[in-house]
Amino acid sequence: MADPRLCAVTGSFSYTGKYITRRLLADGHRVRTLTGHPNRPNEFGARVEARPLDFERPHELAASLDDVDVLFNTYWIRFERGGQTFAGAVANTRALIAAAERAGVRRLVHVSIANATSAPHLPYYAGKAALEESVKASAMSHAIIRPTVIFGDEDILINNITWILRHFPLFGAPGGGNYRMRPIFVEDMAELAVSLAERDDNVTVDAVGPETLTFGEWLKLLATNVESRTRIVHLPPTLALWASRAIGLVMRDVVLTSDEVKGLMEDLLVTDGPPTGETRLTEWLREHRDQVGKRYASEVARHFD
Numbered sequence: 001m002a003d004p005r006l007c008a009v010t011g012s013f014s015y016t017g018k019y020i021t022r023r024l025l026a027d028g029h030r031v032r033t034l035t036g037h038p039n040r041p042n043e044f045g046a047r048v049e050a051r052p053l054d055f056e057r058p059h060e061l062a063a064s065l066d067d068v069d070v071l072f073n074t075y076w077i078r079f080e081r082g083g084q085t086f087a088g089a090v091a092n093t094r095a096l097i098a099a100a101e102r103a104g105v106r107r108l109v110h111v112s113i114a115n116a117t118s119a120p121h122l123p124y125y126a127g128k129a130a131l132e133e134s135v136k137a138s139a140m141s142h143a144i145i146r147p148t149v150i151f152g153d154e155d156i157l158i159n160n161i162t163w164i165l166r167h168f169p170l171f172g173a174p175g176g177g178n179y180r181m182r183p184i185f186v187e188d189m190a191e192l193a194v195s196l197a198e199r200d201d202n203v204t205v206d207a208v209g210p211e212t213l214t215f216g217e218w219l220k221l222l223a224t225n226v227e228s229r230t231r232i233v234h235l236p237p238t239l240a241l242w243a244s245r246a247i248g249l250v251m252r253d254v255v256l257t258s259d260e261v262k263g264l265m266e267d268l269l270v271t272d273g274p275p276t277g278e279t280r281l282t283e284w285l286r287e288h289r290d291q292v293g294k295r296y297a298s299e300v301a302r303h304f305d
């Protein structure tokens, strides 16, 4: 965006929203974040104003979006827990969209997921598919971004799989491991989001990196990078999910969800178009081998406690 603008970002103190915020500030824009964690330690200090992401107060939400040119929406829940449901997250996002419309926001940059589908056996994906329709029906111009898997320092999934490879003698991979993934680097994802903000046309863009790996290749890559001697065994998906639940019980977290396993095995973490990010997971892992998976990253601690 050529001129400095006021942008709203959900989750500036969390993962993807943090990188979008960094990028916007570097380009000279002002950022207001909507967050459930206004006091979370963050690198931005007074440069980012925090307002509550409180879906129960639609008028306050709209007031927080006053004068905002672009809303970057990253809000979603990874799994249902403690009364939070995918249906509730859909309703919450619709309340946010309505608040943005009421406030006169020009453009919505909305983060969805690659291959969002209304298939009922994939509630995460079905919620995302329903929201894509809500975004398309909104009065704002919009960009829908569809990432596969996002990797970076604060990533949970790749980090925790590597953590298991560092600490356990066996790793139970669901199925044969031949399904593919095409991850995108979080900074490339932020770059894509910011570049889509300045446009006025309605677009849907996959956020995919330059490398496609099978899950089996990816596990070997992670294991090699951290010099893991863990034996990778292939299990029926339900058994692999139960093994991850056992670890989750000990860590008080959800390590892997049923949607994630099914999405992976149904090849939903890959798309065929050109790459929209340029950073290669293989190179990034080589550079970050000393940090990845050193500590367990808990989704529950980050978002539900």
Ligand SMILES: NC(=O)c1ccc[n+]([C@@H]2O[C@H](COP(=O)([O-])OP(=O)(O)OC[C@H]3O[C@@H](n4cnc5c(N)ncnc54)[C@H](OP(=O)(O)O)[C@@H]3O)[C@@H](O)[C@H]2O)c1
Pocket: 010, 011, 012, 013, 014, 015, 016, 017, 034, 035, 036, 037, 053, 073, 074, 075, 076, 077, 078, 084, 111, 112, 113, 114, 147, 148, 149, 150, 151, 157, 303, 304
């Ligand atoms: N991470 C991936 O690999 C991946 C892959 C495909 C698609 N996506 C999509 O990309 C977007 C950003 O993902 P991310 O991993 O970067 O998320 P994130 O930064 O951890 O969270 C994004 C936003 O959602 C809010 N949020 C997350 N879980 C919540 C919960 N249980 N209750 C209330 N608020 C919650 C956060 O609130 P706070 O501000 O309070 O932290 C934050 O505002 C999401 O829409 C996700 O579906 C992510």
